[in-house]
Amino acid sequence: MTAATRKYGSIFTAQLANGLTYPLDLLGRALSIVVFLWVFLHLWRSVYATDGSQAIAGLTLADTLWYLMLAETIVLSKPRISADIARSVRDGSVAYQLARPYNFVLYHFSVGLADAIVRAAMTALVGGALVWALVGPPPPASGWPLAAIAVLLGWLLDFSMSALIGLSAFVTEDTSAFDWIYSKAVLVLGGVLLPLDFLPEGLGSVARALPFAYTVWAPARVFVSPDPARFLALAGAQLAWLAVLALLLAAAWRWAIRRVAINGG
Amino acid sequence: MSSNRLADSGARDAIIDVRGLAKTFQVVRKRAGVSGSLRAVLRPERTTVDAVRDLSFAMADGELLGFIGPNGAGKSTTIKMLTGILHPTAGEATVLGLVPWRERRQLAYHIGTVFGQRPQLWFHLPAIDTLRLFGRIYEMDDALVRRRIGLLAEAFEIGHLLETPVSKLSLGQRMRCEIAASLLHAPRLILLDEPSIGLDVVAKQRIRDTIRDMNAREDVAVLLTSHDAGDIEALCKRVIIVNHGRIIYQDRVSALKRTHLTCKVVGVLFAERLAEPFAMPGVDVLKAGRDGYGLKLAFDSRTTPVERVLAQLVAAGTVVDITITDPSLEEVIRAIYEAAEPDGAPGEAAASTGLGALDAGP
Numbered sequence: 001m002t003a004a005t006r007k008y009g010s011i012f013t014a015q016l017a018n019g020l021t022y023p024l025d026l027l028g029r030a031l032s033i034v035v036f037l038w039v040f041l042h043l044w045r046s047v048y049a050t051d052g053s054q055a056i057a058g059l060t061l062a063d064t065l066w067y068l069m070l071a072e073t074i075v076l077s078k079p080r081i082s083a084d085i086a087r088s089v090r091d092g093s094v095a096y097q098l099a100r101p102y103n104f105v106l107y108h109f110s111v112g113l114a115d116a117i118v119r120a121a122m123t124a125l126v127g128g129a130l131v132w133a134l135v136g137p138p139p140p141a142s143g144w145p146l147a148a149i150a151v152l153l154g155w156l157l158d159f160s161m162s163a164l165i166g167l168s169a170f171v172t173e174d175t176s177a178f179d180w181i182y183s184k185a186v187l188v189l190g191g192v193l194l195p196l197d198f199l200p201e202g203l204g205s206v207a208r209a210l211p212f213a214y215t216v217w218a219p220a221r222v223f224v225s226p227d228p229a230r231f232l233a234l235a236g237a238q239l240a241w242l243a244v245l246a247l248l249l250a251a252a253w254r255w256a257i258r259r260v261a262i263n264g265g
Numbered sequence: 266m267s268s269n270r271l272a273d274s275g276a277r278d279a280i281i282d283v284r285g286l287a288k289t290f291q292v293v294r295k296r297a298g299v300s301g302s303l304r305a306v307l308r309p310e311r312t313t314v315d316a317v318r319d320l321s322f323a324m325a326d327g328e329l330l331g332f333i334g335p336n337g338a339g340k341s342t343t344i345k346m347l348t349g350i351l352h353p354t355a356g357e358a359t360v361l362g363l364v365p366w367r368e369r370r371q372l373a374y375h376i377g378t379v380f381g382q383r384p385q386l387w388f389h390l391p392a393i394d395t396l397r398l399f400g401r402i403y404e405m406d407d408a409l410v411r412r413r414i415g416l417l418a419e420a421f422e423i424g425h426l427l428e429t430p431v432s433k434l435s436l437g438q439r440m441r442c443e444i445a446a447s448l449l450h451a452p453r454l455i456l457l458d459e460p461s462i463g464l465d466v467v468a469k470q471r472i473r474d475t476i477r478d479m480n481a482r483e484d485v486a487v488l489l490t491s492h493d494a495g496d497i498e499a500l501c502k503r504v505i506i507v508n509h510g511r512i513i514y515q516d517r518v519s520a521l522k523r524t525h526l527t528c529k530v531v532g533v534l535f536a537e538r539l540a541e542p543f544a545m546p547g548v549d550v551l552k553a554g555r556d557g558y559g560l561k562l563a564f565d566s567r568t569t570p571v572e573r574v575l576a577q578l579v580a581a582g583t584v585v586d587i588t589i590t591d592p593s594l595e596e597v598i599r600a601i602y603e604a605a606e607p608d609g610a611p612g613e614a615a616a617s618t619g620l621g622a623l624d625a626g627p
Contacts, residue, residue, distance in 0.1 A: 003404045010401035014387060014394060021389040096385045098350045101373040102402055258352050261290055 007102055008110045015114035030122040033072050037130055040068045057197040062135040063224045064195065069127045070220040071192050074151060077120035079112045081159045085166030086175045105249060109159050116155050143226020150219035153238040158215040160245035170256040191217030211241040280454055280486055281324035281347065286356035288317040288342050316342040318510040324488060329480050331497035331518065332490040334507035335595060340490040344458050348378055361453060374403060377447035381459035385443060386431045392442040393427040396449055403450035417445040421475050437468030441475065448479060454486045461496050473499045494597060498526060506598065514601050525597045529571060530590045531562045536583035545577050
């Protein structure tokens with residue numbers, strides 16, 4: 001194990017322990033998925049009933065609900081890296097984070113990934129139990145590892161875009177406007193509201209050409225239809241977008257670090 | 266790579282060398298209210314704030330250097346430039362032979378920082394967890410981490426606190442753990458930014474003792490900022506005073522004490538009205554309570570020892586309450602400015618306590 005993996009691995013495990021300090025808080029957070037899924041169930045049940053068909057764009061009602069369960073879990077569990085960075089600039093803790101021998105962005109990714117995993121485990125448990133009771137068993141367990149990999153890549157992609165917004169806090173302190181736009185883009189173009197497969201052809205292909213789709217739609221889609229070819233295509237797209245964003249982040253970092261203005265005395 | 270350059274810089278040379286360092290911030294001025302906010306967005310009025318102007322000083326290896334000044338004097342900004350967090354607007358600096366803002370991460374392995382107003386320990390975890398995490402972050406091997414934790418636990422008397430979640434510690438306990446955490450990787454230089462802020466007198470004293478002890482034991486150089494002149498008096502041999510981003514005084518603490526920290530102000534409350542007004546050579550009566558119970562005095566402790574004044578007061582009546590205070594940092598700074606006044610008589614002013622009305626004089 002190299003010093004670097006030990007370093008970021010330790011940050012990750014410390015935050016895991018930190019995140020597990022208040023299990024009740026976690027449970028409360030996880031319960032919010034019940035409301036979303038309840039609404040989605042009634043919406044899609046009537047859509048499928050009106051349509052009269054077994055499957056829309058290849059997805060059954062059960063597929064759609066399991067898709068939405070994972071999509072909601074991914075979105076509800078992910079920390080907002082941009083807000084974390086902005087907060088550390090506002091409260092001055094960025095001074096510590098910059099005075100340590102680690103990569104500032106990777107530090108936030110390690111902490112964020114730990115938060116996301118702890119919350120997602122609880123949320124998926126609650127959401128999964130509900131969906132199972134409502135529409136039947138989940139997709140085959142053999143596909144879960146593929147979905148897990150796609151979920152992790154999706155989070156990293158989300159963190160990268162969010163960090164890009166967050167680094168602007170070094171200069172502006174406030175990132176909420178960009179945050180709002182980004183979260184709405186993920187909601188519609190990322191496949192949180194509905195599987196991108198349901199969108200009209202033109203809009204669907206636009207969405208699939210943008211990075212937002214690979215944060216939520218790709219992992220949730222792999223989860224409900226876990227065939228290896230689909231996984232390889234989607235994970236490949238995730239990795240390609242990650243590479244692009246890594247370059248953008250590196251450039252943004254060089255720009256931001258020269259301009260950092262830190263609050264306080 | 267860095268270690269070679271560290272070795273080249275020589276053993277007892279300056280570990281901090283600052284030449285003409287300056288930092289200006291652009292601040293958007295915002296007027297009050299919603300319309301003010303709107304205007305700040307549409308047509309921002311920018312003003313330039315000179316946080317640090319033309320700062321030059323050097324610090325020797327193993328030195329305990331005090332860096333004091335009122336709030337907003339530029340102390341923290343300087344520290345942040347020396348750790349490489351902020352890029353200066355002008356000037357140069359090397360710390361341990363490295364240019365901080367260009368070699369920030371390399372430098373980080375050799376320096377420690379404590380920002381008194383912000384916690385670095387993970388709030389919900391026991392301090393020992395953060396210490397072990399820091400061991401990994403600074404790429405130390407596990408045996409060394411255990412040895413350092415043992416040593417620091419003993420020096421800071423925190424062995425019994427390490428397993429308790431940091432959220433359950435008192436501020437004084439937490440601050441000892443915070444400073445210990447910054448020393449884990451055995452840095453050659455530690456930058457303490459207001460480590461005693463918010464602490465009570467006892468906790469303050471304990472922190473000071475430990476810092477002095479660690480400086481002697483590990484030969485770690487300490488750059489300490491504070492707006493409490495007491496911290497500097499108790500700890501440092503040399504002091505730099507900054508105000509409005511400039512150095513206004515730079516000398517040994519003993520010299521500062523001799524010239525500017527000798528004036529004592531004593532407040533007394535008596536149980537009964539004094540038979541006759543209090544008077545003593547070398548002591549100024551600043552205020553005598555109208556009722557005759559209270560008294561406020563000032564004197565120069567070089568010429569009039571504190572114990573003599575106290576003895577005289579006790580002899581005058583039954584003392585109910587008594588307080589002795591040093592001049593505040595603001596008063597000291599005012600005195601330094603007055604001493605440096607070009608059209609005054611500099612020699613004379615420098616020799617006096619410089620505290621104007623408070624100065625009793627022989």
